[in-house]
Amino acid sequence: MDSNAQWMSMNMQRQRKMLEEKQKQKRNQSVGSVRTTTTTTTTSLASGYSGNSMNYQPLFESALPFGMTDSLSSSTANINSPMTSAPLNSSLNLNSNPILPTPAPQPLPRTAPKTLIDYSDNDVSAKLSKQNLSTCVVGSDDEDADKKSHSSSPWNCSDVLIDKIQGETLPDYEYIKKNLRDFVSLPGTEHCLYKCTITRQKSGMDKGMFPTYYLHLEEVDSERRQKIFLLAARKRKKSTTANYLISTDPTNLSKGADGYCAKVRSNALGTQFTVYNEGESPKKTNVTYAIREELAAVIYDTNVLGFKGPRKMTIVLPGIEPGVEKPGVRTKIRPMQDKHTLLERQKNGDLEGLKILNNKSPQWNDETQSYVLNFHGRVTQASVKNFQIIHNDAPEYIVMQFGRVSDDEFTMDFRYPLSAIQAFGIAMSSFHGKIACE
Template sequence: GLSGSMNYDEASEEDDDEAEERSRSLSPNTESTRPASASSTKSTTECLPLGSPSAEGSSVEVDNLEEFVLRPAPRGVTVKCRISRDKKGMDRGLYPTYYMHLEREDGKKVFLLAGRKRKKSKTSNYLISVDATDLSREAESFIGKLRSNLMGTKFTVYDNGTNPSKTPGALLEETNTRQELAAVCYETNVLGFKGPRKMTVIIPGMNMNFERVPVRPACEQESLLSKWQNHSLENLIELHNKAPVWNDDTQSYVLNFHGRVTQASVKNFQIVHDNDPDYIVMQFGRVAEDIFTLDFNYPMCALQAFAIGLSSFDSKLACE
């Protein structure tokens, strides 16, 4: 088989589609499946024996959709998904809807999540739902959201809990307060450097039972982004995009996606832990103009992975 060792498109977002068709690089499959561990040395309670990512998504069963999208991937299993972008409808494609499906071994696809950017919002704000037809904030199917800062360079992923700042003085039950599930930071390219994006992803750590440690900030100082900026990483996991390698033959940056990505794009990325860069926690890449593959492993869940993928779609002028 052939696997995509993908070029990074160095054109602007507008030129994305044309340039991607031109720059492609295929290399023989050299997939490695050695066992791996990505436990952080910065935390005392994390326990992340991540295991081999070689298993396929066939053993993944979606019994309860709401529970499944919040549950970390089974250890040793790569959950393979596909994201489709629907630009039809209103607003000339400015507010496309994104759908995430689980790819089963028998070729069937199982719907997991849908997301769409909210209109009339000062910053990029995506609603995420477990119902493909109802993406309203008030719907019972509302499962989480992704929100950016004004620059569009930092994103936070929330579940569907209550925002503590919206109910000042009220004694909320701990379980009703919203959780922060991930934060994504894109390094700005203020000098116009035309290279691959640099991403940092912060997610809550895992306890000894391989369950996510809840992060429920009562104020801005307790948020994932603030903790990361203050180097307070206890019970948190810091991940980065895998640095691509410059290929002299193709005159471009390349990453090996083992056949899961077939078109070059500035949006293609792989997320790893610094302690073990061979263990791919998540990878995302283009296979057609509006089709992308998204694969993730323990300790990430579907909602975290989908929201991180959505952040890559968002227009970040400062990062291009």
């Protein structure tokens, strides 16, 4: 009997080991998957959820953790806000922003998160769609595979209350139409969410390799859901690295045209990008005010989870100068030498007057065997290009989000302190291939 019992025990251990190994293999095969979920913290639930928007925020009366004043509500003194001066760890850690587990199905208020249901991989997109969820899968950066698949803060947390949240105001669409150049160049208005779409046009002889991108602002208060043209971009043909011209004129995207307002350039590997205004290179002029401004820098690091894991993005922005003006005045960064550029200053830890943002960390979900992010219905297709940008001191305040809705259409939503040019430039960096990140 002892021999038989021993044999049964060994057999059970062997079967258990085989089952664990099989589950481990299945988990490794799904490492690149990132789906979106409406799971949030209890605090966030009280703030309410607003359909297909990014209005799902912690309880900020101003809905803006990057305010222009230094005052904090006494009732929120324990909140870790962007006022803190301790340097941030810019490394992306999947455990840095833990998400509470989804509650068991039960009668809940309409603002409560939906229960995430485990479906087969082949049917998960359709099922998630029925649950009002969208999918974001991070995989290869190849275009075909894509279809398948701190320093002290210049912005401070202000007007934070526990018992209410101020509703966001709509953009002034008439002002934007009449003052397009000013609007795309200046930081967005506080409390405003700008919902945009990017359309990629590949038709034409060269547009398969050099497509044109068009940015439109959605008029959310319009019955016809009209769109306002903001910017267009195209990749320059005679450039050894990524070089995109940005213009307010969709019919003339040349550097000498009146509409030319910005450009995006990368390093040889396509892992570091800088967004400039229309100024000249310091190598071509000695006139200080004519030298180009650096509006943003984007750094892509090796995938944090290894092969086919989510990208790690670091965004370096000029700070907002203190004052009473709203929108705030952006610090002018006109480097004469390489060591003064945004990329080099970030590399050397010289972050005075700068702001560091990161992409939001996806969280692993055991039920779907994937990494999840919540795009609130604005992203509907899997893509390596999908991301959300946050400040690590206010992870529920989505500064920008970008993602695919069809083969050649993407959504791009942004808010203060970004300008339309900064947000569009960051989005353009995501379109370019990054072999070194794979």
